[in-house]
Amino acid sequence: MDSYLLHDANAGNNFKMMIMMQKEGMKGYGIYWMLLEFLRLQDGYKADLRVLPILAQKMRVTVTTLKRIIYDYALFEVNGTSFSSPGLTLRMKPWDAQQDAKRESGRRGGLANQQKIRDAKASNALATNKENKENETIPSISPQGDTRKNEEILLVPPEYALNKQTHNYEGLIEELERQKVTSLKEKNAILRLTDFGRLGGKIWKIIYDINNSPQMKARIVMPGKYILKLLQN
Template sequence: MESYLLHDANASSNFKIMMMIQKEGMKGYGIYWMILEFLRVQNGYKADVRILPVLARKMRVTVATLKRIIFDSGLFEVNDTTFSSPGLTRRMGPLEAKREANRESGRRGGLANQQRIREGMASDALPINQTNDINNSPSISPQRETGKNEEVLLLPPEYALNKNTHNYEGLMEELQRQKVTVIKEINAILRLTDFGKLKGKIWKILYDINNSPQMKARIVMPGKYILKLLQN
């Protein structure tokens, strides 16, 4: 339930949404909810406007269509660098309040545990049990946190959008062309290539694949194949 998204049963009756549907059709309504799903997993429920070309390719729509829905419908808040959904932010308020309460409760519990240990009030088994509880807690276990986010596509840091040093969009297009579709593999490739840094090893790998139909035909799992070459 960590990544749930509340959906108002009467959302389609919202005036702004009705006007958007009248202009864009039900396809626009689907795009609207895909944008909300994307924003839901972003920090602060907002995203950099420079990600729109990548997002449009992921949704298989034109950038112009995506911009009309985000910039012209009145359903999103846009400034020079980011866009967000006031409605989504408002609906996520209760979850954020619950998270803050849990963090505060955990902080107080941690202080209390430390105090008991310092005073020698806890048994010898208590620190072991506490360690096991911490290791099994999904909120602070790095392994579990990574597992939970494996289906979320990594977004490029700001420096990776500099076309003088990186070609993030070109890399994403190539991975799509090579039929690399597993999010976990895409994220691993993005990390290993620093999000498509120019003159990196990935570009020779892709060049060799594209210029050898025989090699390409033999590749059964392209994502794993590219990762193996990157790690060698």
């Protein structure tokens, strides 16, 4: 249906068409409809006049004949370097309106789905953050006897932190991996202190300084604790 073209049953009774057929015969009628079929597939239902030699060759007629059909019978409209059919444009309006309505409906459906996904992420983030905060208040004892907070899940960023114009959450996670910060507890602490990688924060200068100083990087034994210390100063 993308190449749909309405063909009026009484098209041949149009006065302009009858004048054209009187002079050009049924050959002219066929050329007319082949031109309409071609224009139907073009953006805005118009085409560059430079295509006429190619169309003439395809139709096995002369360029002069083709120009006569376009110019002489007021069936087509020539505007500068392009030509179109006012009748075709008019007949396609209901179809175009229908397609626009379908696209708008699809766009709205897509936006609704995106909002549902964002709401679900935000809900999960809030639930995870609440659980992590509750876990932080209840220390657990390891078999070795030392106490540590139950941090086994990487924090999920809230919805606002997914805005790449204000945050770079994914970039921060990649940098922490690159710096060999393996402790989830340290990663989560860094995420909290940096507001999940907010752009312009202290963390980005710290990472820049580490990456641009091989000597400094070589001396850092515990990168997670080192970064946290700098963030807290």
